[in-house]
Structures are given as structure tokens and as C-alpha cells.
Amino acid sequence: MTKASAAQDDAIDRTQRTIAAVWRIESARIVASVARMVRDVGRAEELAQDALVTALEHWPREGLPDNPGAWLMTVAKRRALDAIRQHAMQQRHHEVIGEEQEALGTGVVPDFTDALDAARQDVIGDDLLRLIFTACHPVLSPEARVALTLRLLGGLSTGEIARAFLQSEATVAQRIVRAKRTLSAAQVPFELPRPEALGERLTTVLAVVYLIFNEGYAATSGGDWMRPALCDEALRLGRMLAGLASEEPEVQGLVALMELQASRTPARTDAQGRPVLLLDQDRGRWDHLLIRRGLAALERAEALSAGAQGLGPYALQAAIAACHARALTADATDWPQIAALYDALAQVAPSPVVELNRAVAIGMAFGPAAGLALVDTLAQDPALTRYHWLASVRGDLLAKLGRHTEAEQAFTEAAALTQNERERALLRERAQESQAAGTQRAPHA
Incomplete structure (x- = not known):
């Protein structure tokens, strides 16, 4: 391979990675606007695809456009317009053309070259909320x-969703296909x-928002420890939901939880992007504005729940x-209180994951x-068979007990x-650290 062809392949690879990153950030807005x-x-x-x-x-x-997200939005809207026009021609109903124009917020078919700014000025928040509640319609399981x-x-892949659910990729793929068909057939x-009707659909919506946040907070795959854009998106959706359902304690609880967890983001990686675990983080780098916001939201959740005794799952995690x-320091953490909350x-x-976190707190x-006694009982749970955090927690506890060879195997x-x-x-x-520690403690021949 020549240097020129290698450089070209490298440029194409960088462009494709950029496209994937842009898609991860922009896909929800594009799908919502087109929907x-x-x-x-x-x-x-x-x-949108x-x-x-x-x-x-x-x-x-041709090279990356100046505004990749807007470029994708424009092309997707063009495709939507073409689809609407084709449907109008097939049905021979002028009303469909009117719906097309109304959907674009204009009385004439726009020139997309000039309509780019208009497309970006859509009420994206409302569109995203419509999308999330539509996808959470009771017609679906x-x-x-x-x-x-x-x-x-x-914008998660089927594989990432499967890992979030601790289920097979094939199962999740089939579930998504059936869900879209069901929504279309039911004309939701x-x-x-x-x-x-808000309450019955709110529980699932909150679960979805938190799962999105979690994917941003601790990415299931790829080369980055975090995907901050997803955390930001989940936080924005959570805050919008808090405005929509301000008297719902679990909405406030979820917002509190996300604000407090997001406050650690600046300290969760080092200068090289490597993970920094909670107990090793520089707490001076935590975002204290987000902490104040989170504590205030937790107070609202507690007030709406008639005190801490009535807190729901999100407020308890908050x-x-x-x-x-x-x-102020890791050593000052009130672990008995955390264990009681778990x-x-x-x-x-x-859930098995809650029990695993409870085991950490008890440890x-x-x-x-x-x-470790609790973790070893959880090892028999089929849902955690391939859950890497189980082995990781076990390794940490074994290392603290000085059982370094077993800790090395677990890590x-x-x-x-x-x-x-x-x-x-x-x-x-x-x-490797456990191996080195075990070697140091081994008796000399």
C-alpha cells in the first residue's frame, strides 16, 4: 500500500468516525423532527437513516460540511417531503399536501437551501418529548x-441496548422491529x-431517560469512558419532564439523581481520558452548581413524597x-447510611444490579x-452471568482481603x-497490580 493510499484510507476512516459521532448526537432530533x-x-x-x-x-x-447536524436534518426533511408528496399523489388527496405544509410551519413548499435555519429553529424540545411519549405508548409492552x-x-445501537437490558441482541432487535410495526398499525x-394519561406512561419514560443518561455516564462500548452528549441530552429531557410533571416526586428524583451524578463528570477521567474511579476522584473538580441543583431537586422529591420514608427508586438513588x-473526602463518606439506603x-x-451495589456499600x-459473601451469592444469578461489574466488584473485594491471585483472575x-x-x-x-501484589507476597524459593 502506498503512502498516498494509506493517507486516503485514514482520511476516510476519520470521516466515518466523525459521521458516527455526529449521528450519535443528532439522530434523536432528526427522527423527532421528521416524525x-x-x-x-x-x-x-x-x-433519517x-x-x-x-x-x-x-x-x-466531498469533505465534512460546516454544520454536519444541519446537513443531515436538511437531507432527512427532503426525504420526508418526497415521501409525503408521493403519498399525496397516490391518494389523490390535496389535504395531504396541506399537512405537509403545516408540518413545515409554512404555507408554501420551501426551498431547502434557504430553509436550513428554519429547520434548526423547530421546537426541538417539544418534538423530542412527543417522540419519547409516542414511543412509550401503552399499545407497546x-x-x-x-x-x-x-x-x-x-441513537443507541441494538447491541448497546441489549447490554443495557442484559439480554441477547437478537431479542432486542426483534422487539424494536415489532414495536415500530405496532405503532404504525395502530396509527398512534x-x-x-x-x-x-400522563401517569401511566411516565414510569417508562423515566426509565428510558435514565438509561440514556447511564449510556452517556458509562459507555457500554467504544473508545471513550463517557459520552457526555448523551448525559446532557438525558438531563435536558429530565428537566423538561420536571416542568411538564412538576408535582411528580419521581420526576424530581430522577432529575436529582442525574444532576448529582453528572456533577462528577469533570473528575471521572484524567488528562489522557482514562477512567478515574469514585474514591480516587479529585472532589474539588466536581461541578458544585450541579450538586446544588441536584440537592434542591432531591428536597422537592422528599417534600412531594411526604418525607424520606416515601421515596421512590430514583429519589432513593439520588x-x-x-x-x-x-x-468532602472519600474517607468522610457515610457508608452505613448508603448501605441503609440500598x-x-x-x-x-x-434487582440483581441493586443487590450488587448493596454488596459494595456493605463491603x-x-x-x-x-x-464478598453477598457477591458470591449473586454469582449464581443467570442475569449477571456476563455482567462485567460482578467480576470487577468481586476482584476489588478479593484484593482488599489480600487474596491477590483470585483478584487477578476476577479482574x-x-x-x-x-x-x-x-x-x-x-x-x-x-x-496486573493484583498479580504484582501476589508475587511480592509469595514465599521465596
């Missing part, structure tokens, strides 16, 4: 609502639910995050042996299970 035009979320995603394919064809050859909304709102309107936020969370929202509060297993490159490197480093 408002075509009134079909499945068709909207197809049209068409725009992505067009970018993959043109950008490596709860699992399908979460999977579809993660796909549409978070692209709109926000009326107040009387209370746990608040314990960390209030501790006890309450396990009663309100029992910190009452010693690593107590935590190596965790590294093999994770799909995130930064996390894999961290776990391998911890395995």
Missing part, C-alpha cells in the same frame, strides 16, 4: 417502549398525552448520590468479607466481558 412531518416514528427513522447513508456516500468524497425509545432518542398519533456529594432500594425496586461499611474475567476499551484497560491494569 412530526410524517406522523410515523418507524418511517421517520428510515428517512437514508440521510445517514447519503452522508456516508458524500462526506468522504413496557420492554418494547424502553427499547424503542432508547433506539430513537438515544405523534403527540404528547393528555394530563389524565439520596445515595447525595451522600457522596456531601462528603436496603430500602432493594425493597422498593429489587465499604462493614468490611470486604461481608461484601481478567471482567476485562474480557466489557466492551468499553477504556474500562478494559483499567481492569487489565488492576489485574
Whole structure:
């Protein structure tokens, strides 16, 4: 391979990575805006994907546009207009043309060269809320609502969603396809639910927003430890939901939880982008504005819940995050209180992952042996068979007990299970540290 061809391949590769990054950030807005035009979320995603394919064809050859997101939005809207016009011709109904024009907010078919700014000025927040509530319509099963909304709102791949659910990729793929078909067949309107229908769809919406946040906070795959744009998107959606349902304590609880966790973002990586674990973070770098916002939202959740005893799952997790936020140093963390809050969370929202986090808290509060005993019981749970955090937590507790050879094995297993490159490197480093510690303690021949 010549240097020229190698350089060309490298340029194409960089462009494709850029396209993937832009798509991750912009896809939800594009799908939401197109869905408002075509009134079909499945068709909207197809049209948005068409725009992505067009970018993959043109950008490596022609170079990146000045505003990649706006470029994708414009092409997707062109595709939507073409689809609407084709439908109008097939149906021979002039009303469809009127709907097209109304969807664009104009009385004439626009020149897209001049309409770019108008497209970017759409009320994106409203469109995203419509999209998330449409994808969470009761006609779908709860699992399908979460999977579809993660796909549409978070721009996550099927594999990333599968890992979030601890399920197979094939299962999640089938669920998403069936969900889009069901919405289309049921002619679910692209709109926000009326107040009387809000509650029944809010629980799933909150779950989806938090899963999006989690994917940004600890990316399941790729070369970055975090995807801050996804955290920002989830925070924005959460704040908008808090305005829409201001009297719902769990909405306030979720906002509090995300604000408090997001406050750690500046300290969660070092200058080289490598992960920095919670107990090792420089707390002076935490965002204290987000901490204040989070604590205020937690106070609202507690007031709406008639005190801490009535807190729901998100508010309880926010209370746990608040314990960390209030501790000026890692050593000052109130681990017994955190363990007690995890006890309450396990009663309100029992799950293997909650139990694993409870084991961590118990290990910190009452010693690593107590935590390890709980972790070893969780190792039998099928849902955690390939969950890398189980092996990682076990390795940490074993290392604290001086069982370095077993700790090395656990960290190596965790590294093999994770799909995130930064996390894999961290776990391998911890395995090497355990190996070195074991070697130092081994008797000399």
C-alpha cells in the first residue's frame, strides 16, 4: 500500500468516525423532527437513516460540511417531503399536501437551501418529548417502549441496548422491529398525552431517560469512558419532564439523581481520558452548581413524597448520590447510611444490579468479607452471568482481603466481558497490580 493510499484510507476512516459521532448526537432530533412531518416514528427513522447513508456516500468524497447536524436534518426533511408528496399523489388527496405544509410551519413548499435555519429553529424540545411519549405508548409492552425509545432518542445501537437490558441482541432487535410495526398499525398519533394519561406512561419514560443518561455516564462500548452528549441530552429531557410533571416526586428524583451524578463528570477521567474511579476522584473538580441543583431537586422529591420514608427508586438513588456529594473526602463518606439506603432500594425496586451495589456499600461499611459473601451469592444469578461489574466488584473485594491471585483472575474475567476499551484497560491494569501484589507476597524459593 502506498503512502498516498494509506493517507486516503485514514482520511476516510476519520470521516466515518466523525459521521458516527455526529449521528450519535443528532439522530434523536432528526427522527423527532421528521416524525412530526410524517406522523410515523418507524418511517421517520428510515428517512433519517437514508440521510445517514447519503452522508456516508458524500462526506468522504466531498469533505465534512460546516454544520454536519444541519446537513443531515436538511437531507432527512427532503426525504420526508418526497415521501409525503408521493403519498399525496397516490391518494389523490390535496389535504395531504396541506399537512405537509403545516408540518413545515409554512404555507408554501420551501426551498431547502434557504430553509436550513428554519429547520434548526423547530421546537426541538417539544418534538423530542412527543417522540419519547409516542414511543412509550401503552399499545407497546413496557420492554418494547424502553427499547424503542432508547433506539430513537438515544441513537443507541441494538447491541448497546441489549447490554443495557442484559439480554441477547437478537431479542432486542426483534422487539424494536415489532414495536415500530405496532405503532404504525395502530396509527398512534405523534403527540404528547393528555394530563389524565400522563401517569401511566411516565414510569417508562423515566426509565428510558435514565438509561440514556447511564449510556452517556458509562459507555457500554467504544473508545471513550463517557459520552457526555448523551448525559446532557438525558438531563435536558429530565428537566423538561420536571416542568411538564412538576408535582411528580419521581420526576424530581430522577432529575436529582442525574444532576448529582453528572456533577462528577469533570473528575471521572484524567488528562489522557482514562477512567478515574469514585474514591480516587479529585472532589474539588466536581461541578458544585450541579450538586446544588441536584440537592434542591432531591428536597422537592422528599417534600412531594411526604418525607424520606416515601421515596421512590430514583429519589432513593439520588439520596445515595447525595451522600457522596456531601462528603468532602472519600474517607468522610457515610457508608452505613448508603448501605441503609440500598436496603430500602432493594425493597422498593429489587434487582440483581441493586443487590450488587448493596454488596459494595456493605463491603465499604462493614468490611470486604461481608461484601464478598453477598457477591458470591449473586454469582449464581443467570442475569449477571456476563455482567462485567460482578467480576470487577468481586476482584476489588478479593484484593482488599489480600487474596491477590483470585483478584487477578476476577479482574481478567471482567476485562474480557466489557466492551468499553477504556474500562478494559483499567481492569487489565488492576489485574496486573493484583498479580504484582501476589508475587511480592509469595514465599521465596
